Amino acid sequence: MTASPVRLVAEDAPDQPRPTTELTELYRGFEQELLVPLWTEIGDLMPAHPQSKAAPHLWRWDSLLPLARRAGELVPVGRGGERRAIALANPSLGGRPFASPTLWAAIQYLLPGEDAPEHRHTQHAFRFVVEGEGVWTVVGRDPVAMRRGDFLPQAGWNWHAHHNATSEPMAWIDGLDIPFQYATEAQFFEFGRDEVSEAERITPERSRSERLWGHPGLRPVGAEPSPAGTPLLAYRWEHTDRALTEQLELEAEGFAGVVEPGHAAVQFSHPGTGGDVLPTLRTQMHRVRRGAETAPRREVGSSVYQVFDGSGTVTIDGHTWTVGRGDLFVVPSWQSLSIRSEAGHTDSDSGALDLFRFSDAPVFEALHADRVQVEGISR
Ligand code: 1HN
Numbered sequence: 001m002t003a004s005p006v007r008l009v010a011e012d013a014p015d016q017p018r019p020t021t022e023l024t025e026l027y028r029g030f031e032q033e034l035l036v037p038l039w040t041e042i043g044d045l046m047p048a049h050p051q052s053k054a055a056p057h058l059w060r061w062d063s064l065l066p067l068a069r070r071a072g073e074l075v076p077v078g079r080g081g082e083r084r085a086i087a088l089a090n091p092s093l094g095g096r097p098f099a100s101p102t103l104w105a106a107i108q109y110l111l112p113g114e115d116a117p118e119h120r121h122t123q124h125a126f127r128f129v130v131e132g133e134g135v136w137t138v139v140g141r142d143p144v145a146m147r148r149g150d151f152l153p154q155a156g157w158n159w160h161a162h163h164n165a166t167s168e169p170m171a172w173i174d175g176l177d178i179p180f181q182y183a184t185e186a187q188f189f190e191f192g193r194d195e196v197s198e199a200e201r202i203t204p205e206r207s208r209s210e211r212l213w214g215h216p217g218l219r220p221v222g223a224e225p226s227p228a229g230t231p232l233l234a235y236r237w238e239h240t241d242r243a244l245t246e247q248l249e250l251e252a253e254g255f256a257g258v259v260e261p262g263h264a265a266v267q268f269s270h271p272g273t274g275g276d277v278l279p280t281l282r283t284q285m286h287r288v289r290r291g292a293e294t295a296p297r298r299e300v301g302s303s304v305y306q307v308f309d310g311s312g313t314v315t316i317d318g319h320t321w322t323v324g325r326g327d328l329f330v331v332p333s334w335q336s337l338s339i340r341s342e343a344g345h346t347d348s349d350s351g352a353l354d355l356f357r358f359s360d361a362p363v364f365e366a367l368h369a370d371r372v373q374v375e376g377i378s379r
Helices: 021-032 061-074 178-183 208-213 237-252 361-366
Strands: 057-059 085-087 104-110 115-121 125-128 133-139 142-147 151-154 160-164 170-176 189-191 263-267 282-289 297-299 303-309 312-316 319-323 328-331 337-341 352-359 372-374
Touching: 057 061, 061 085, 061 104, 104 160, 125 352, 133 151, 133 170, 142 208, 151 282, 237 263, 237 282, 282 337, 297 337, 312 328, 337 352
Parallel strands: none
Antiparallel strands: 057 328, 085 104, 104 170, 115 160, 115 189, 125 151, 125 170, 133 142, 133 160, 263 282, 282 352, 297 372, 303 328, 303 352, 312 319, 312 337
């Protein structure tokens, strides 16, 4: 057969007609008119269940961080390149800077005194800090401190810049819905001011957003947040940690509330709506007690995890990796994941495995295309 887009005989498709001269002629006619018959393609177009083009993969923090440091020495940050961000490229997505078909994940690095310039884009974004501090991200002219364990969402089309106000470099991870907006051809981007004012280069302990929106269960009367993205720009580790600690304490006391035995989780939520912090991204923190293992679970849509603390093993569709602090892994759509918390070689005994997770779940829920299977139970 020639390099025709139409397959004359589709081995994987049953009930194909016998190849004859007339059939070859017919298929050549299809090709000339840019037509493709369904009967040769249906297996790929309509699989019985999602068959991700992406592969499960693990990136080690110990490999990423030295490369980011080296980029800090060799590559300036400024207008044009915009960010010293180095993206995770899924090995099965053709070298594109996409962790999964919908999710972007990158390590970003900023040196003492450096500024990442102001811009805005329709892509929804967040930062998560696995170690270090000293950078303020300025979102809508509100400077927000970034420290270990903090989660910092930033909904699309907000102006944002970052500055490192300390004498230490800082690394963190960025998550965005770039591949999703790329595939759906929905992106807009604008450069901001080249210089930000001194008033914005300040380094307050608490951002204006936290002072207005960061009080548990209390909504400011008179402030109308956009439903499209959370008005709270920082979710601090002390709250996340305490929520997880208390869930596991309650479990030990015999009260309900955990996901499954030994596994606590919280979801970062929009304080005005209770929904996801960003329209396309769901973000959570999980804690698996030392010795516990999560039930294998598959979901429609993909996720990226970063180990925040502790160590263990993760198994994604039959591939098992040991993981430790900072390591990142991607779970493609409908591939099963289970997580086991156990002491590693180099681990200080933290007693649990903490994992930050982000996924594209809100997209599938909005389309009523979400599905979850836990150990054979469909939901
Ligand atoms: C971006 O604006 C940031 O603001 C990080 O830190 C990563 C990747 C692609 C496009 C814009 C940031 C980005 C990005």
